Amino acid sequence: MNLFIKFDFNTVCTTVLEQCLEQLEIAYKIVGFGEVSFPKPLSEAKKKEFLALLAPYQIEIVEDHKRILVQKIKDAILEMIYDEDTEVQVKSSVYLSEKLGHSYGYLSNLFSEVTYTSIENFIILQKIEYTKQLIIQENLSLTEIAYKLRYSSVAHLSTQFKNTTGITPSAFQRIIAKRKQNLST
């Protein structure tokens, strides 16, 4: 004998979520399809229990997955910028896709989706932040910094600094120095 069954995915999934959350006594609100909000942040332990309960249904937290990969991309970029021993001979796109084992297109789309910015902009922002740090803390000249961060020229670094922050490196240096002066008087 065969019975024909009609079911609604949304109701099924929502019911599973509700049952799991109630079993764990977690306060929750189902916001929409595929989104649950928690009035109180979940502890790591609770989150693990919740994930374990959901696993047999093949329900998993999407965001986490993506965020972990985005974090890996960020870590790889920082390593590329800060670690002088990581001599990056290839373009950063090739470096990232080889290091993380995904195509650059995939990484790039995912990154933009999660972080509000592109990988290219993130690299520039980080380099400029590092430049600021080197100016303030190590008193390096722009020429030394350009060499350290592998810019083709000082002019290139200087232009990128101005484009990113709206002010010139020397104005930046002046402002920070004056702030320090204000604090000490």
Added chain:
Amino acid sequence: MATDLTHIILADDDEDDRLFFTDAFEELKMSTAVTTYKDGVYLMDYLNHPDATLPHILFLDLNMPRKSGMECLKEIKANKRFDHIAIAIYSTSASDEDIENTFVQGANIYIKKPSDFGKLKKVLSNVVTTNWQYHTNGLNRDQFLLKL
């Protein structure tokens, strides 16, 4: 990202500017909550309330009656409770020296009010995005300076 709301406050005495500002954020569809105050006194009354939800980014017009943007900036910078607020000066054109002075006093961002709505949206989106980068990547806020 979608669930991380960015709280934004604008203090500006010009009603049109306040309206453009909130409209721009509505059209940007970023997850932001925008509140506006019409002068520095109203703003500081709100911020000084112990239960106030402090904004991630505070936009200050420089010329306001009763209490100017510069006075607010100094008060805010003198109070540890407000350390995490990014401060954006939102003003009509000023001299380079004036701009630099707001940075020296502790502003993070200086925005010259754009003349058209499209530009305004672009500028505001840039501010929120950059602030978000500082927020999520643990960057040093003391060196957060942006002029648009």
